[in-house]
Structure formats: C-alpha cells, structure tokens
Amino acid sequence: MPNSVAQNVRTFDTRPEATVAIESPLAYSYQRSKAPKPNSHGRKGLVVRERPLLGHLILRGGAIVLDEALREELGINLPGQPQGLVLDASGERSVQWLSPDEWLIIVPGGEEFELENRLRARLGDAHYSIVNVGGGQTVLELSGEKAREVLMKSVVYDVHPSHFPVGKGVTTVFAKATVIIRRPTEDCWELVVRRSFADYCYRWLLDAGEEYGIGVAK
Amino acid sequence: MFYIHCPYCGEHREEEEFHPKGQAHIARPEDPAACSDEEWGDYLFFRDNPRGIHHELWVHAVGCRKFFNVTRNTVTYEILETYKMGEQPSITAEYSDGRPAQDAADQASLREGVRA
Numbered sequence: 179m180p181n182s183v184a185q186n187v188r189t190f191d192t193r194p195e196a197t198v199a200i201e202s203p204l205a206y207s208y209q210r211s212k213a214p215k216p217n218s219h220g221r222k223g224l225v226v227r228e229r230p231l232l233g234h235l236i237l238r239g240g241a242i243v244l245d246e247a248l249r250e251e252l253g254i255n256l257p258g259q260p261q262g263l264v265l266d267a268s269g270e271r272s273v274q275w276l277s278p279d280e281w282l283i284i285v286p287g288g289e290e291f292e293l294e295n296r297l298r299a300r301l302g303d304a305h306y307s308i309v310n311v312g313g314g315q316t317v318l319e320l321s322g323e324k325a326r327e328v329l330m331k332s333v334v335y336d337v338h339p340s341h342f343p344v345g346k347g348v349t350t351v352f353a354k355a356t357v358i359i360r361r362p363t364e365d366c367w368e369l370v371v372r373r374s375f376a377d378y379c380y381r382w383l384l385d386a387g388e389e390y391g392i393g394v395a396k
Numbered sequence: 397m398f399y400i401h402c403p404y405c406g407e408h409r410e411e412e413e414f415h416p417k418g419q420a421h422i423a424r425p426e427d428p429a430a431c432s433d434e435e436w437g438d439y440l441f442f443r444d445n446p447r448g449i450h451h452e453l454w455v456h457a458v459g460c461r462k463f464f465n466v467t468r469n470t471v472t473y474e475i476l477e478t479y480k481m482g483e484q485p486s487i488t489a490e491y492s493d494g495r496p497a498q499d500a501a502d503q504a505s506l507r508e509g510v511r512a
C-alpha cells in the first residue's frame with residue numbers, strides 16, 4: 179500500500195496488478211435475465227448499454243479550491259451551479275454537481291488512482307476529501323428516440339428537454355431505487371446506479387422498454 | 397404530485413425525495429453538564445405542536461442530502477417558505493404575512509415556497 183502524498187491519508191489502487199478476472203455488476207443479469215439484441219432501427223432504436231468498471235471519484239470540499247485543482251489536473255471546470263454536468267472535449271471524463279460541497283468525477287477505468295494522487299498533490303493542506311466509489315456503482319447508458327419515454331415511466335423527475343437540457347444531472351428516484359440521471363449529449367441519457375441495484379435497474383429498463391423494442395448492446 | 401423547493405438544489409423537487417425531521421431551530425444547550433434534568437429532558441424530548449405556523453427541519457434525502465428548514469401551516473399543510481440552515485424564517489406566527497420591511501428584505505430571496 180503506497181503512501182499517499184498527504185502523510186496522514188492512506189490511499190491504494192483498487193485495481194490489482196495481478197490478473198484477476200473482473201466482472202461487471204451486470205454479469206449476473208446477463209446470464210440470469212435475457213439480453214435482447216438491439217433492433218435494426220439504427221441510431222433511433224432504444225438501446226441500453228452498460229459502461230462498466232469506469233473510475234468514479236467523489237470529491238468534497240470548497241468549490242473555489244477544488245475548481246482550481248480540477249482545471250489544472252483534468253482540464254475541466256467544476257460545475258458551480260446546482261445540477262451541473264461538465265464533460266471534457268472527448269466526452270470521456272466528466273464532473274457533476276451532487277450537492278453544494280460534493281461532486282462526482284467519472285474517468286476511463288484505470289485513470290482514477292493516478293488522478294486521485296495528482297489531485298491530492300495539488301490540493302495539499304486544503305480541506306477536502308476524495309473517495310474512490312468505483313467499486314460501488316456502475317453506469318447504464320440509454321439511447322434512442324424512445325429513451326425519454328422510458329424515463330418518464332421510471333422517474334419522478336421532469337425529463338422534458340426544456341427542464342432537462344444537455345449538461346444537467348440530478349440525483350432522484352428511479353423506480354424504487356436512487357440513481358443519478360445525467361444528460362451528457364443530446365441523444366444519450368446516463369444512469370449512475372449502485373452496484374447492488376444494477377440488476378434491479380437493468381431488469382426494470384428491459385421491462386419498461388419492451389414496448390419500444392429495447393435492446394442490449396454489449 | 398407535490399413539489400417542495402430545495403434551497404440547496406435551487407429547484408422544486410418531488411415530495412418523495414424528502415423526509416421531515418421534526419421541529420427546527422432547537423439549539424443544543426451550550427453547556428449540557430450544567431443543565432438540570434428538566435432542562436436537558438426538554439431539549440431532548442419535548443417539542444412544540446402548534447396549530448398553524450410551524451418551523452420544521454427537512455432533509456433532501458434522495459437529492460443533495462442537505463438539511464434545510466420549512467415553514468409550514470399545520471392546519472392547511474401549506475408550505476409557506478423553505479430556507480437554508482443557519483437562516484431565520486421570514487414568516488412566523490407573529491408575522492404570518494412576512495416580517496416587517498427590513499427583515500423581509502433580508503429574507504426575500506429565501507422565500508420560494510412551494511408549487512403544488
């Protein structure tokens with residue numbers, strides 16, 4: 179367990195160097211439930227796709243100091259406004275407002291430990307906290323013309339484009355679970371779900387999307 | 397559908413996302429060891445139960461998870477305003493239409509109320 183930059187904080191890489199088989203939180207669901215093939219409507223067809231094993235970090239602290247560190251280390255501005263979601267140019271890395279002192283960073287899998295260390299080095303003695311929550315949650319991507327229809331059946335939040343533009347993300351109730359819903363691009367919705375709720379949300383989506391011919395991309 | 401304004405999220409959110417947490421503005425005694433049993437018991441267990449305007453603590457449990465205050469009418473169930481922790485209500489039992497000018501101006505930005 180290598181020492182972190184700040185001597186009073188112990189950090190470790192949650193990805194082992196040894197080759198150990200890693201499975202997505204939905205491995206069980208794919209086996210146990212069905213995984214209908216995406217239909218042939220091309221880009222318009224309703225598709226759910228898991229983005230497993232990404233790097234998730236929860237960043238807490240004061241907005242001003244975190245914003246500066248994040249811009250230096252990730253090249254992304256900290257969304258200062260409630261419900262803000264900011265992505266980098268590639269769309270691979272994002273920062274989302276969760277609460278007045280809490281943000282969710284999602285980066286490609288494998289980048290999170292290095293990013294955490296760089297942020298710790300830059301933040302130094304500032305009052306902050308970084309927690310790797312990647313093992314506890316996963317991302318489901320919902321795309322297609324009918325994606326919003328499925329969400330309207332599933333969440334209490336108003337997902338009309340006038341109320342939920344691109345670049346917004348909220349924590350709310352999805353079916354009987356708590357999820358983070360985000361809109362990174364015009365035609366794609368992301369659900370950040372807890373690992374233990376992944377199977378439930380997956381099967382809910384298959385059920386809710388059945389009438390629109392939902393398919394699963396792997 | 398019933399919407400409550402979360403002063404931290406800055407928007408109206410579905411009631412299902414919130415939990416009530418009892419009476420607001422209960423100050424912990426500065427020196428608990430110096431309290432009599434009665435004072436400490438009052439602080440721990442005894443709460444107001446007014447007919448009319450009441451100030452309550454709520455938490456946006458499935459949203460930002462912040463606690464905030466609600467001024468609510470216990471007869472009509474109407475939520476009159478919501479405001480952040482550390483702030484004072486602009487509507488009270490004495491001033492049910494809002495406190496007089498100076499105070500009201502200070503608090504005007506906080507009064508978002510509820511949309512049902």
Ligand SMILES: [Zn+2]
Binds near residue numbers: 459
């Ligand atoms: Zn909130």
